[in-house]
Amino acid sequence: MLLSSLVAVSLGVAACGSSEDGGDGADAGASGDAKTKIDCAPYEAFGDIKGKTVTVYTSITAPEDEPHIKSYQPFIDCTGAEIKYEGSKEFEAQLPVRVKGGNAPDIAYLPQPGLLKTMVATGKVIEAPPEVAANVDKNMPDWKEYGTVDGKFYGAALGANVKSFVWYSPAAFEEKGYEIPKTWDDLLTLSDKIAADDPDSKPWCAGIESGDATGWPATDWVEDVMLRTAGPEVYDKWTNHEIPFNDPAVATALAEVGKILKNDKFVNGGQGDVKTIASTSFQDAGLPVLDNGGCYLHRQASFYAANWPEGTKVAEDGDVWAFYLPAKDETTKPVLGGGEFVAAFADRPEVKAFQTYLSSVEWANERATTCGTGGCVTANKNADPELLKNPVDKLSAQILTDESATFRFDASDLMPGAVGSGTFWKGMTNWITGQDDKATLDYIENSWPKS
Structure with missing residues (x-):
């Protein structure tokens, strides 16, 4: 489907996997400092909840x-009410x-629809209240299917992100005379040229370590x-496993990834x-882009903008910027x-x-007001696009609303949790450390649930 019909510009944050180290509980009731006034009427219907606590994981x-x-x-x-985060x-x-x-939290932000299905299977997830369903129908109808399991609606979309980004240093590109590649072959050609031009560094940097989510x-x-x-x-x-994980089409894609x-x-x-x-954490992986050509290219999602060191200018004329990961040719734009x-x-x-608040415009x-260093796109099509200030978010918006773009949700996030956030992660980690293509794809295929 066209992205322009799926996502409108708004604000949020997301990752397949984790973000930075940390994790100490934070009481939002004590530390928030936003002063935006909103209509409180929608929440009066839930009665007096003053002093009540909602835990978020x-x-x-x-x-x-x-x-x-x-x-x-x-x-x-x-x-x-208080929110314990x-x-x-x-x-x-x-x-x-x-x-x-x-010991379940009151609310969890699930970064994979596949994990939602796994949690629903426990019988512990509560169907979304009608107020949330109404908000979703009005504000993000094209995302409702991702929060629905067996015909029942459980979870409204929160954040949305663009993953088809390559981060780079505009200054390094200008110094070397490199141009933004327009096709996949151009990208490989550029990689070859960088490798030949600068033997003291490498074209790419990468890292897949992410604790229990490594891979x-x-x-x-x-x-x-x-x-x-x-x-x-x-x-x-x-x-959807209508072709096996070790299908030749998947093998072709993995071999192409292996070229880099x-x-x-x-x-x-x-x-x-x-x-x-x-063994390189995904948070640290791109930092050598800033190191005078420690590496020149880093493929990572829009939310990576938050991982650059404080003071880094993230903009087209800044210390780092991002370009769209090119397709095989210029006539298509998969996102x-x-x-x-x-x-x-x-x-x-x-x-x-x-829940009702989080599904509201x-x-x-408000995420526009509080948003930090980027990665602030949500599925809410009725939010005010003028509130987008961060250059990364503007770039994401351009990609998401491009009429030529064809959007697909992260496949591993849609697969059964045992595969998408299990054997796929582990298999790719083993692949990086030496396992061959066939063994990797066979391992993941053999793990797919039989029913």
Whole structure:
């Protein structure tokens, strides 16, 4: 489908996987400082919830957590409720443990629809209240299917992100006379030229270490390339297991990724050899772009803007910027994206009220006010686009609303959790450290649930 029909410009934050280390609980009731006034009437229907606490568990951690927490302040001002926020790098692994152990949070931000299905299967996820469903129907109808399991609606979309980005240093490109590649072959040609021009650095830097979620950045590589080599229709079949994971189309995409990630001449700039990709944290992986050509290129999503050091100018004329990961030719524009979904494990009035707020235009606009260093796009099509100030968000908006763009949701996020956030992550990690293509794809295929 066209992205212009799926996503409108708004604000939010997302990742397949985690963000920064951190994770100490934060009480939004005590620390928020936003002063935006909103209509409190929608929350009066839930009764007096002053002093009530809603616990939130998420993979959104420092430095992206603080502006997210601040965006809750209008709800807190309206209701007197408190939001206890906890971000964790081990979110995907620990959430099922907590749920099984009877220690589920009130609300979790699930970065994979596949994980939502897994959680729904536990019988512990509560269907979204009618107020949330009404907001979604009005504000983000094209995302409703991703929060629906077996015909029942559970989770509204929260953030949305663009993953088809390559980060680079405009100054380094200008100094070397490099041009932004317009096709995939141009990208490989540029990589060859950088490798030849600068033997003291590498064209690419990469890192897939992310705690219990290690491996997810490598799956994004495969998905982005699969969209480009196989096309959206075959991509959909792969996502739904209508073709096996070890299908020749997938093998072609993985081999194409290997031309970069398993090429000692191309990686791992500023870090070491190919195998260091597995031990380099995804947060730190792109930093050598700033190091006078430690590396020149880093493929990572829009939300990576928040990981550059404080004081880094992220703009077309700044210290770092990003370009669209090119397709096989200039006639197509596949775009890989993702997001997270609000799932509730409790049906208390204060929980329902907070779910309603997070699905509202008011929350999406508040994210504009509190947003930090970028990665602030949501699925809410009715939010005010004029509130977008960050250059990265503007670039994301241009890509998302391009009429020639064909959007697909992150495949691993849609696959069964045992695969998408399990064997796919692990298989790609093993691939980086030496496992061959066939063994990797066979391993993942053999793990696919039989029913």
